[in-house]
Each structure stands twice: as structure tokens, then as C-alpha cells.
Amino acid sequence: xxxxxxxxxxxxxxxxxxxxxxxxxxxxxxxxxxxxxxxxxxxxxxxxxxxxxxxxxxxxxxxxxxxxxxxxxxxxxxxxxxxxxxxxxxxxxxxxxxxxxxxxxxxxxxxxxxxxxx
Numbered sequence: 001x002x003x004x005x006x007x008x009x010x011x012x013x014x015x016x017x018x019x020x021x022x023x024x025x026x027x028x029x030x031x032x033x034x035x036x037x038x039x040x041x042x043x044x045x046x047x048x049x050x051x052x053x054x055x056x057x058x059x060x061x062x063x064x065x066x067x068x069x070x071x072x073x074x075x076x077x078x079x080x081x082x083x084x085x086x087x088x089x090x091x092x093x094x095x096x097x098x099x100x101x102x103x104x105x106x107x108x109x110x111x112x113x114x115x116x117x118x
Contacts, residue, residue, distance in 0.1 A: 002061050002062050002063070003040070003061050003063060003112055003113070004061065005042070005060060005061045009112065010042070013040065013088060013112075014042075014088060016094060016098070016105075017040075017088050017089055017090050017091070017094060018088070018089050019042060019086055019087060019088040019089065020086070020087060020089070021043075021084065021085070021086040022044075022081045022082075022083060022084070022085050022086075022087070023083060023084070024083055025080065025081065025082055025083050026080070026081055027078060027079065027080050027081075028046065028064075028065065028079040028080065028081055028087075029065060029075055029078065029079055030075075030078045031049075031050060031051070031074075031075060031076060031077055031078045032074045032075070033074060033075060034068055034069065034072055034073065034074055034075065035064075035065035035066075035068055035069050035075060035079075036069070036091075037065065037069065037089040037090060037091050037092075038063060038064070038065045038066025038067075038069050038070075038089075038090035038091075038113070039063065039064050039065050039066075039079070039087045039088070039089065039090065040061075040062075040063050040087065040088040040090060041058060041059060041060050041061065041062045041063075041064075041085065041086075041087060042060065042086040042087060042088055043060060043085065043086040044059070044060070044081070044082055044084055044085025044086055044087075045057050045058060045059045045082050045085060046058045046062070046064060046079050046080065046081050046082065046085065046087075047079070047080045047082065048064065048077045048078065048079050048080075049077065049078045049080070050076065050077050050078070052078075055077065063090070063113060064077075064079055065079065066090055066113060069090075069092055070092065070095075090113065095109065
């Protein structure tokens, strides 16, 4: 999934969810695992692979792992972050807190991250 990273939206997302800049190349999760977080690429790139074969490189505005996290289903891909990439961590518990506490914000995030309404 890809979202438009206009500055106001990005500032709002970064105000809610933590972010990190990776100094080294490392795996976020492996094929067959349920990711511990969804990831929004703020700056940089993440390589995805299937069956240990390079599939494609995702860049700014791409969201990965969120649907698997929320559905509790194992990922069909592996995701590897490149050095100097900044990611925003979209965790399930924060999404739940927002859902319970701020309907307007919850609806906006559902739309932005294309989360299915229950």
C-alpha cells in the first residue's frame, strides 16, 4: 500500500507513532512471521523478497506489514530495511487506543492506512 505523504499528514502520524532511522541493513520480519508492527517508510527504502528472491524495493510513503499485523496472519514476504532509512512504527495497541478515544482521528487513520471498518 502507498499513501501520499503531505507534510501535515506526516507530522500528524509522527506525532502519534514512534519512528527510527536505521543505521545498518537489517530484516524487519521474515516470510512466515506475523510482523510485530506495521511500517511506514518516511525516508529511504525497504526491499521485499519471497522465497529468498528479491521482489522489489519500496520507498517513501509505502506501508508494509500492517494488514498482516491487524489480521494476525503470517506474511508472505520478507522485508529488509536499507541503511539510513527512517521508518514509522504503526503498532496495534496505539491504533486500538485511538479507536477507543478519538473517533475522528480513528476514522482518518482508517482511511489513510486503508484499514477495513469493523
